Amino acid sequence: AALNKLGDGSLRSATEAEDANIAFASKLCSKVGSPFGPKVNLVVSSSASRSFLDKVQKKVKGASICSVKDLASTSVSGTSVFLTPSSKADYQEARKLAEDGCPTVIVNALFKDQKSVPESATMAYFLKPLTYNSQVAGFLVRSYPSQWTVLDAQSSVLGTFTDADILVPKTNTPDLRASVRLVQKSADEKAIRARSMQ
Numbered sequence: 001a002a003l004n005k006l007g008d009g010s011l012r013s014a015t016e017a018e019d020a021n022i023a024f025a026s027k028l029c030s031k032v033g034s035p036f037g038p039k040v041n042l043v044v045s046s047s048a049s050r051s052f053l054d055k056v057q058k059k060v061k062g063a064s065i066c067s068v069k070d071l072a073s074t075s076v077s078g079t080s081v082f083l084t085p086s087s088k089a090d091y092q093e094a095r096k097l098a099e100d101g102c103p104t105v106i107v108n109a110l111f112k113d114q115k116s117v118p119e120s121a122t123m124a125y126f127l128k129p130l131t132y133n134s135q136v137a138g139f140l141v142r143s144y145p146s147q148w149t150v151l152d153a154q155s156s157v158l159g160t161f162t163d164a165d166i167l168v169p170k171t172n173t174p175d176l177r178a179s180v181r182l183v184q185k186s187a188d189e190k191a192i193r194a195r196s197m198q
Contacts, residue, residue: 018052018084021108022059025083028105029063032079038103039078043068043093045086056083068093079103091116122163123172130176130183138183140174150179158182 025042033040042060044053046068057065063081066074068090080102082094091106095118098104105124106117126142130150138152148161159182166174 017108018055021084022056025056025081025107026060028107029060029081032081032105033062039064041066041076041078041080043071043080043082045082045084045090047086047090048084071097076102079105081105081107083107088116117172119167119170119172121172123174126174128174128176128179130180132180132184132187137187138179140176140179142174148174148179150182152183152186156186158186 029040029042032038040063042056042063042065044056044065044067048056048067053065053067068082068085071093076097080094080097082090082104085091085094085106094104094106098121106121122144123142124144126140126148128140129136130138130140132138136153138150138158140148140150142148148163148166150158150160152158159179161174161178166178168175
């Protein structure tokens, strides 16, 4: 996420986001699949390009890498990390593995509706920039098992939320409204303090 500062839909922005996702997945796989840890499978989307797959194979070590298309012919054991799933078929495979008892992690999903990921799934890592007056004024972050945390742009904690407080009912998607209000209030208070010091 730190790599993708543009967020403007350009090819450069998409490439930066792709590189950040691969870097995160690489770190995740290396930690989960440590020498004495479980086997790790890194599963890329059925629609992933050959160049994306090549990049993943070059940068991710310590995991078996395959496409969702290959799962039917593969015996899966250990933890499966789905990197940027982008179709219903990708989510169906992830869900099937999870329901069969295989630990399953989804990293930066590109396509998600209420039926893609069940509400029982836990959002482990989340980073969402929150804007006010067209500028990033704070962030909503989650690093499981910690609570959802709202930070201002200087990383001061403005508030925390439990899953029950922040998630849209029957989903695992956070409702951003309360977080944005906290960031707006903080930005307004800072502006008032700055004006009063002049």
